[in-house]
Amino acid sequence: METAIFLIFAALALGSAMVVVTHKSPVYATMSLVLTLFSTAVMFVLLGAPFIGALQVLVYAGAIVVLFLFVLMLLNISKEEHQQEGQTVHRWVALLGAGAFIGLVVPLIYRATQSRNAGALTEEFVSIREFARDLFGRYLLQFEIVGLLLLVAVVAATVVARKPPAAPSGVAGADSPISEVEP
């Protein structure tokens, strides 16, 4: 039963990942990424991390990817911009690189871990209470630093993306919706 779930969602994750990297339209690629993120959230739950799985959908698929879509729509990025996706040489090199990675790393990982048995999932491992104990106890400093990082990132994004104070006319065209969504 669990194997069936794993196989279905693993196939879904790999399939939608292929669509993400190959589809011409960026909007479709983004929607495919949502599917990939959802499938990996299921993987997380299978691996005994339901909290991380729910957070993945809530934060990653529910906010970060929405941000991507917003920018895509505000900038009105159309399909025509990239009919030829990369030259043939680039594509072959990339495929070769990915193939080499798979060929080298995957057997390594598999052989290193296949003999180890994970052990049964205890209620204690899965519980959110223990996760919180780790997060706010052992890793409190890292937690605070990440909070600071997020603050810095928000400030930086706001500063970088805002309209320049005295914009010369004609720089931002009138046909993009971005001109009316400025603060």
Add this chain to the structure above:
Amino acid sequence: MQFELLATAAKMALMLGIFILGVAPIMLWVERRMSAFMQDRPGPNRLGPLGLVQGVADAVKFMFKEDVTPAGADKPLYLMAPALALIPALSTYVVIPFGPDLTVSGKTVPLIVSTGGAGVLIFLALSSLGVYSLITAGYASNNKFSLLGGIRASAQLISYELALTVAVLAALIPAGSFYLPDVVSYQQKHVWMFIPQAIGFLVFLVAMFAETNRLPFDLPEAESELIAGFHTEYGAMRFATFFMGEYISMTALSMLAVTLYFGGWTLPWVHLTGWLGAIVGLTVLLGKVALFMLFYVWVRWTFPRFRYDQLMRLGWKVLLPLAILNLLLVAIATLAGWFPGVG
């Protein structure tokens, strides 16, 4: 394992049945009659006694209307958007408890479809997926008004989602768990959460209205502003699907509000068990949710609409700080031991 599967399937069928078969037709009727009552006019009263068959007539009308797809619309996304509105909303019921534990042939069956520990988080995660229907509908319609409406609606949703999440977090602190039956049993033992956490409940209430695009926050679909916003180009059955999705997410959020703040399926001094307890619990839950839905309709026809900048300002500058303040107060109160029964 077999028994568990069967029990889960039965619970799912029950909850889905209530949702799909119950919510939309009943709400349609309630909305139209109650708004008519508030506006001192009769409302639909021709079809059936008190106009009860009106919903059926509307459904038939929707099914026979011509299905027009705008030229130049992004076909797959255009067709996907109504489904994206419905599916996340329909799946959020899995974490709502609707009765005390049943004992069937020696095994305990908790009356909740998902018995995992991450209850409320799953609810929030699934309801945050509802944003995609707005964005894709607005984008795929090849229409500037739809695009603007879609962007505004989704910006509104993700803004109020924050305040909603923080308010929910504060409500969970006394119970000490994300698992909703724990929250319900805490409220049964001590006090319904809306009393000590009035600020949090207020924030949740306002955010609830904004999350479902209901007045006074329905600018994205307002007729006088953006034609019909993100669902301008959707006719007939597709529009009906958006409609249904909106009602279902209203019901889902009301269920969450009832479970977090009003004691869920419990009544103050009633402690029934077994099948009788289950039926009473379900009825009580549905009754409270019905009151919330009435409140939704009541508010709709009472307040004027918020302008978009007022809306965003309210969400970020008023609700979010209030929610955080509430969280802080609850945390301090829990540490000081003012919440009954918390270690």
Add this chain to the structure above:
Amino acid sequence: MSLPHSVPVSWFLVLAALLFAIGVAGALTRRNGIGIFLSIELMLNAVNVELVGYSRLLGERTGQVMVLFVMAVAAAEAAVGLGLFIAVYRQRRTIDVNRLNLMRW
């Protein structure tokens, strides 16, 4: 909640490596700036799966905590990166990385 461990963890790790490889191929191939960004998010996601897999294997929760941090960093990076894209688009009206070549030799 009873979860029999019938799926060996090594399968999850292999899946993560495959996702990572797909992400790398995408980041190297795509011309659209947003497309490259999406491939990077894919890579980060694959790393998350790997981290949780090892966390399960070793019985430590450290991996899960790290995943939380990776998600936060990805969010920060997405915010800043998209801000940069908006700024670049405003100036050059394109985010095709082949055409954003002002600093080339």
